[in-house]
Amino acid sequence: MVTAMHSSTERSGRTGRPRSVEADAAILGATRDALVELGWSKLTLGDVATRAGVAKTTLYRRWAGKNELVVDAVAVLFDELELPDLGSLAADVEDVVLQFARLLERPETRTALMAVVSESTRDDALRARIRSSIVERQKRLVLEGRQRAQERGELPVQSDDEAAARTADLIFDVVAGAVVHRSLVSAEPVDRAWAASFVRLLLNGLTHV
Amino acid sequence: MVTAMHSSTERSGRTGRPRSVEADAAILGATRDALVELGWSKLTLGDVATRAGVAKTTLYRRWAGKNELVVDAVAVLFDELELPDLGSLAADVEDVVLQFARLLERPETRTALMAVVSESTRDDALRARIRSSIVERQKRLVLEGRQRAQERGELPVQSDDEAAARTADLIFDVVAGAVVHRSLVSAEPVDRAWAASFVRLLLNGLTHV
DNA sequence: AGCTTTCGCTACGACTCGTAGCGTATATCG
DNA sequence: CGATATACGCTACGAGTCGTAGCGAAAGCT
Numbered sequence: 044m045v046t047a048m049h050s051s052t053e054r055s056g057r058t059g060r061p062r063s064v065e066a067d068a069a070i071l072g073a074t075r076d077a078l079v080e081l082g083w084s085k086l087t088l089g090d091v092a093t094r095a096g097v098a099k100t101t102l103y104r105r106w107a108g109k110n111e112l113v114v115d116a117v118a119v120l121f122d123e124l125e126l127p128d129l130g131s132l133a134a135d136v137e138d139v140v141l142q143f144a145r146l147l148e149r150p151e152t153r154t155a156l157m158a159v160v161s162e163s164t165r166d167d168a169l170r171a172r173i174r175s176s177i178v179e180r181q182k183r184l185v186l187e188g189r190q191r192a193q194e195r196g197e198l199p200v201q202s203d204d205e206a207a208a209r210t211a212d213l214i215f216d217v218v219a220g221a222v223v224h225r226s227l228v229s230a231e232p233v234d235r236a237w238a239a240s241f242v243r244l245l246l247n248g249l250t251h252v
Numbered sequence: 253m254v255t256a257m258h259s260s261t262e263r264s265g266r267t268g269r270p271r272s273v274e275a276d277a278a279i280l281g282a283t284r285d286a287l288v289e290l291g292w293s294k295l296t297l298g299d300v301a302t303r304a305g306v307a308k309t310t311l312y313r314r315w316a317g318k319n320e321l322v323v324d325a326v327a328v329l330f331d332e333l334e335l336p337d338l339g340s341l342a343a344d345v346e347d348v349v350l351q352f353a354r355l356l357e358r359p360e361t362r363t364a365l366m367a368v369v370s371e372s373t374r375d376d377a378l379r380a381r382i383r384s385s386i387v388e389r390q391k392r393l394v395l396e397g398r399q400r401a402q403e404r405g406e407l408p409v410q411s412d413d414e415a416a417a418r419t420a421d422l423i424f425d426v427v428a429g430a431v432v433h434r435s436l437v438s439a440e441p442v443d444r445a446w447a448a449s450f451v452r453l454l455l456n457g458l459t460h461v
Numbered sequence: 462a463g464c465t466t467t468c469g470c471t472a473c474g475a476c477t478c479g480t481a482g483c484g485t486a487t488a489t490c491g
Numbered sequence: 492c493g494a495t496a497t498a499c500g501c502t503a504c505g506a507g508t509c510g511t512a513g514c515g516a517a518a519g520c521t
Contacts, residue, residue: 059497060487066499082374087477098500103479132458153373160436161366164359165291170439178437198458213449214458216434217426224429227369228387229421230379240422248457249341249407249423268466269518275468296508307469312510 062105069095070102074116078151083113083158110162110169117155118176120146126184132192133246137238139184140222144233147226157227185215217245271314278304279311283325287360292322292367319371319378326364327385329355335393341401342455346447348393349431353442356435366436394424426454 073094077086088109092099106112124146127138146152163170189211192198201207221241226233243252282303286295297318301308315321333355336347355361372379398420401407410416430450435442452461 057497058489058495060489060499062498083370088479089477100480100501101499104498108479150373154370157366157370157373161292161363161370163439164362164366164436173437174439199461209449212438212440213446213453216438217430217450217453219437220429220431220433221426222429224432225425227373228382228428229425230372230383231421237422240418241426244422244426244454244457246457246459248453248455248460250455251457251460252408266466267464267520269468269520271467297510298508309470309511310468313467317510 066095066097066101067105070097070105070112071116071119074112075151078113078116078155079149082150082154086113088112110159110166111172113155114159114169114172114176117152117159118180120149120152121177121181124181124184126187126191128191132188132195132197133242135188135191136218136245137235137242139188140218140233140238140241141235143219143222144226144238147223147233153227156223181219182211182215185211185218189214214245275304275306275310276314279306279314279321280325280328283321284360287322287325287364288358291359291363295322297321319368319375320381322364323368323378323381323385326361326368327389329358329361330386330390333390333393335396335400337400341397341404341406342451344397344400345427345454346444346451348397349427349442349447349450350444352428352431353435353447356432356442362436365432390428391420391424394420394427398423423454 070091073091074086076094077091081090086109088102089099091112092102102112106115124139124142126135129135129138147156159169159173163173189198193200201210222233225231225237231237279300282300283295285303286300290299295318297311298308300321301311311321315324333348333351335344338344338347356365368378368382372382398407402409410419431442434440434446440446
C-alpha cells in the first residue's frame with residue numbers, strides 16, 4: 044500500500060517526525076481552489092504545492108498522483124448532504140435532490156467528479172477509493188429515507204434482506220444518476236420544478252402519472 | 253470557427269486539394285484503438301497520428317484538440333442503438349437498457365464518455381458538440397418508445413406539447429443516468445435482473461412495487 | 462497551364478511529470 | 492542526553508507531451 048489512510052489517527056508505533064496535519068489541510072484546500080480556477084485538466088501538482096506553501100515532493104510522498112489527491116479533496120464536500128424530515132417521503136427526497144444538485148453546481152465537483160470516474164475505469168484501486176470515500180458513504184441517505192418512509196407507512200417493509208439491499212442500490216443509482224445526468228450531461232438546471240416531477244416519477248412510475 | 257463540420261458534405265465552392273476522407277476514417281479508428289489500449293489520460297495525439305499513418309499536423313488542422321477528436325470518434329458508436337418492438341413498453345425499454353449497458357462496457361466508451369463530459373463543464377463549445385452529436389441524437393429512442401406505448405394504450409397522450417417535451421427529457425435523464433451510474437460509478441453489472449427491476453421501478457414507481 | 466489547399470516531414474520552445482539527492486527539522490526510544 | 496528515524500524544503504534532472512512554424516511536394520479545380 045503506497046498511501047495509507049489520511050484522516051484517521053494512526054499515531055501508533057511510528058518513531059520519526061510526524062506528518063504535518065496543517066499541510067494536509069492546506070494541500071486539500073489548495074487543490075479545491077485550483078480546481079475552481081483551472082479545472083481538472085489544467086490542474087498541476089506543482090501548482091497545488093505552491094498554493095499550499097509546500098514542496099512538490101511532499102505532495103508525492105502522501106498521494107500517488109492527481110487522481111487520488113482530487114478524490115480526497117472533493118470527498119469531504121459530500122458529507123454535507125443531510126436528509127431532512129419534512130413529513131413525507133416525497134418532500135424528503137426532493138430536498139436531498141436539490142442539495143445534491145447544488146453540490147454539483149460547484150465548479151470543484153463539476154469538473155472533478157466525472158474526471159475521476161473516468162480515470163477509475165482503468166484503475167481498480169482508484170475505483171475502490173471513490174466507492175469507499177464517496178459513493179458508499181452517501182448510501183446512508185437512501186437507507187435513512189426508506190427507514191423513515193416505512194415507519195410512516197409510505198413504503199412496505201421488505202422481509203428479504205438481500206432484496207432490500209438490492210432495492211437500495213437501485214434507488215441510489217437512479218437518483219444520483221438522474222441528477223448527475225441532468226446537471227452535467229444535459230446541462231439543464233435542477234430546479235424545484237424538475238425535482239418535483241422527478242420525485243413524482245420515482246414514487247408513482249410512468250404509468251401512474 | 254476553427255474546425256468546420258466533418259461529417260456532412262461541404263464540397264461546395266472549395267478550390268484547393270480536398271481533405272482525404274480515408275484519413276478521416278483512419279484517424280477516428282486509430283483514436284478508438286488508442287482509447288482501448290491506453291485509455292483517455294494516456295492517449296496522445298502524436299500516437300494517434302502514428303497509428304493512423306498520418307502526420308501530427310494533419311490532426312491539428314482538423315480538430316482543435318483531444319476533446320473534440322474523441323467526441324467524434326465515440327459518437328458514431330451510439331448510433332448503433334435501436335429500439336426493438338417486443339410487444340410491450342417494459343420489454344422494449346429493458347432491451348434498450350441492456351444495449352446501452354453493453355455499449356458502456358466497451359473500453360472506448362467507458363474511458364472516454366465521462367472524460368469529455370468532465371471537460372465540457374469548462375468548455376461551452378465542447379458541451380454543445382457532445383449534445384448535438386451524442387445526447388440529442390439518442391432522444392429519438394425515448395420519443396419512439398413513447399409513441400409506440402401510446403399507440404398500444406400503455407401510456408396516456410399528453411396534450412400539452414411543452415409538458416410532453418419536458419417529460420421526454422426527464423425520462424431520458426433518468427434512464428441514461430441510472431445506467432451510467434450503475435455501470436461506471438457503482439461499477440456493478442447491468443444484467444437482465446437489474447434491468448428488469450429498474451424497468452419495474454420506472455413504470456410502477458416505488459410505492460406500487 | 463495556374464491557382465489553391467492539403468499533405469508529410471522536421472524542428473522547435475514551453476511546459477509538466479515523477480524522482481533523486483541533499484541538508485535540516487522534529488518526533489520517539491534507550 | 493544522544494541515537495535513530497522519518498518528514499521537510501529545495502534544487503536539479505531526463506523524459507515525454509504540447510501546439511506551432513516552415514518547407515517542398517501532391518492533388519484537386521477553372
